[in-house]
Amino acid sequence: MPELPEVEGLVRELAPEAIGRVIEEVSISPIVIESKERGREAIIKGMSTEQFKQEMKGLLIVDVIRRSKYIYFHVEKDGEKRLLISHLGMTGAWFAVNRVEDVFEEKFRKHIHVVLKMKDGGLLVYSDIRRFGELRLLNLEADHPPLLKMAPEPFEEEAMDYFLACTMKPKYENKPIKEVIMDGQVISGCGNIYATEALFKMKIHPNRATNRISEARKKELFVVIVEILQESIDAGGSTISDYRNLSGEPGTMQDRLQMYGQKQCPQCESETKRMQIDGRTSVYCSKCQR
DNA sequence: AGCAGCGTCCGGCCGC
DNA sequence: TGCGGCCGGACGCTG
Numbered sequence: 001m002p003e004l005p006e007v008e009g010l011v012r013e014l015a016p017e018a019i020g021r022v023i024e025e026v027s028i029s030p031i032v033i034e035s036k037e038r039g040r041e042a043i044i045k046g047m048s049t050e051q052f053k054q055e056m057k058g059l060l061i062v063d064v065i066r067r068s069k070y071i072y073f074h075v076e077k078d079g080e081k082r083l084l085i086s087h088l089g090m091t092g093a094w095f096a097v098n099r100v101e102d103v104f105e106e107k108f109r110k111h112i113h114v115v116l117k118m119k120d121g122g123l124l125v126y127s128d129i130r131r132f133g134e135l136r137l138l139n140l141e142a143d144h145p146p147l148l149k150m151a152p153e154p155f156e157e158e159a160m161d162y163f164l165a166c167t168m169k170p171k172y173e174n175k176p177i178k179e180v181i182m183d184g185q186v187i188s189g190c191g192n193i194y195a196t197e198a199l200f201k202m203k204i205h206p207n208r209a210t211n212r213i214s215e216a217r218k219k220e221l222f223v224v225i226v227e228i229l230q231e232s233i234d235a236g237g238s239t240i241s242d243y244r245n246l247s248g249e250p251g252t253m254q255d256r257l258q259m260y261g262q263k264q265c266p267q268c269e270s271e272t273k274r275m276q277i278d279g280r281t282s283v284y285c286s287k288c289q290r
Numbered sequence: 291a292g293c294a295g296c297g298t299c300c301g302g303c304c305g306c
Numbered sequence: 307t308g309c310g311g312c313c314g315g316a317c318g319c320t321g
Contacts, residue, residue, distance in 0.1 A: 001314080001315085003315095040298080041298080041299065041317095041318095042299060042300085043299080069316095087315075087316080088315095089299085089314085089315060089316085090300090090301095090314060091301085091302095111301085128300090129300085129301060129302080130299085130300045130302080130314085131300050131301080132298095132300065132314075132315065133299090133315095134299090134316085171293075182315095184315085191315075192314085241302085279313095279314080280313090280314070280315095281313080281314090294321095295319105295321095296319090297319080297320100298319100299317095301313105302312105302313095303311105304310105304313105305311095306310095
């Protein structure tokens with residue numbers, strides 16, 4: 001499950017690999033082409049596969065950055081700047097290889113859906129086992145309004161005040177804190193894994209109403225979230241099942257997780273509990289978290 | 291206008 | 307071994 005740290009790790013490798021190169025040709029898997037022909041929005045969003053292939057051809061990759069859990073490829077052709085966004089969904093992965101057979105693991109190799117053949121040889125390959133990912137070629141970021149609604153980057157100075165202000169809005173104040181911190185319009189890039197970890201570290205029950213947490217504790221919580229995201233970036237991200245970096249290697253943060261996926265609380269050793277919050281499984285310790 | 295609720299993109303995995 | 311049910315980021319649509 002790629003969250004901010006996993007996307008960050010990928011972008012750090014992808015940027016030097018991709019910047020300055022030109023896309024010569026794009027190929028799309030038959031399974032995505034068939035899905036799109038049936039009227040579905042499989043991976044390639046907002047345009048036909050033919051249009052996508054056509055418009056991608058000849059684009060120079062000028063920059064690659066992370067924004068929340070998205071990869072932004074700044075591209076241009078004939079002096080015209082455009083933006084390719086990539087979201088990895090649950091199982092998306094990018095690989096830089098010379099041939100598609102070089103994608104090492106079969107489970108990724110057999111779900112390759114988009115291949116960018118670069119002008120100087122070599123491939124940038126997008127694989128997505130469950131096809132929940134997204135590729136969208138835009139003229140401007142503003143052409144896809146949800147992107148403008150994302151919270152600031154958590155490492156930016158204004159992010160904490162933005163978070164605090166959100167928690168006081170009628171829309172959020174009464175909701176479970178876990179639902180609020182996982183909302184990309186409140187904090188960018190914090191998914192189930194890191195929300196679970198931060199709440200455990202803070203000893204806050206995931207279902208606690210947001211307005212029943214003091215401002216001081218909310219500030220502390222935000223700091224803890226940022227620290228955990230940073231710790232995970234440093235550890236190469238979490239590989240719970242399907243995250244791989246550009247070279248196909250897993251991260252190591254999964255070995256450092258205290259609560260996510262745990263059966264037993266590392267603090268008091270009692271059995272962990274789980275409940276559904278906003279449709280997602282939330283693991284917590286009912287003794288340590290209140 | 292804004293929001294809650296639900297459908298949508300799917301394969302993997304679990305339990306029977 | 308087969309198969310139905312469940313899971314999940316984040317959007318789009320509807321009422």
